Amino acid sequence: MTPVAALCFKALDLPVEGLDLCGEVTFEALDLHEDALFTFLSPLRFTLRAEPVQEGVLVRGRLEGEVQRVCDRCLEPGKVLLEVDPVCYHYEEVAGAEVDLTEAVREDILLAFPQTWVCRADCRGLCPRCGSNRNESTCGCPAEEPDEGDEDDDTWGALDDLVVRDDS
Numbered sequence: 001m002t003p004v005a006a007l008c009f010k011a012l013d014l015p016v017e018g019l020d021l022c023g024e025v026t027f028e029a030l031d032l033h034e035d036a037l038f039t040f041l042s043p044l045r046f047t048l049r050a051e052p053v054q055e056g057v058l059v060r061g062r063l064e065g066e067v068q069r070v071c072d073r074c075l076e077p078g079k080v081l082l083e084v085d086p087v088c089y090h091y092e093e094v095a096g097a098e099v100d101l102t103e104a105v106r107e108d109i110l111l112a113f114p115q116t117w118v119c120r121a122d123c124r125g126l127c128p129r130c131g132s133n134r135n136e137s138t139c140g141c142p143a144e145e146p147d148e149g150d151e152d153d154d155t156w157g158a159l160d161d162l163v164v165r166d167d168s
């Protein structure tokens with residue numbers, strides 16, 4: 001049976017042996033939008049199989065797509081693979097109804113977006129004094145000391161302590 005390239009199907013048409021749903025959907029179609037942190041590099045690919053079960057329909061498979069994410073330390077963008085594997089949705093009381101997976105897929109992939117991300121484990125981040133990317137060059141600024149009285153510097157200093165601890 002030819003796979004269906006959509007995220008919805010009629011429960012009534014579901015063959016006993018199941019129905020393959022394979023295709024792509026844009027993040028925008030899932031009502032997910034680019035922001036300061038994320039850029040979409042590919043549509044979201046879905047490879048799913050819907051099967052009739054005793055109580056409704058069971059959908060299993062996987063989702064994947066590539067996005068660009070800004071590094072938390074050096075602010076350079078890098079590529080991140082978003083993956084949800086396995087996907088598993090169960091729908092009850094679907095007799096005659098159209099089953100639309102869009103909302104479930106949206107929720108799943110939303111959770112796959114990393115809340116924190118660094119371009120590499122040893123990313124050295126930005127110099128808190130001059131702002132240059134310390135992965136690319138050594139700026140020659142003196143090693144930062146906690147600077148009493150300036151709140152911004154304190155924030156950066158605390159962040160840097162975290163980074164140092166992380167690396168050790």
Ligand SMILES: [Zn+2]
Nearest residue numbers: 071074119123
């Ligand atoms: Zn980085």
Ligand SMILES: [Zn+2]
Nearest residue numbers: 127130139141
């Ligand atoms: Zn510097």
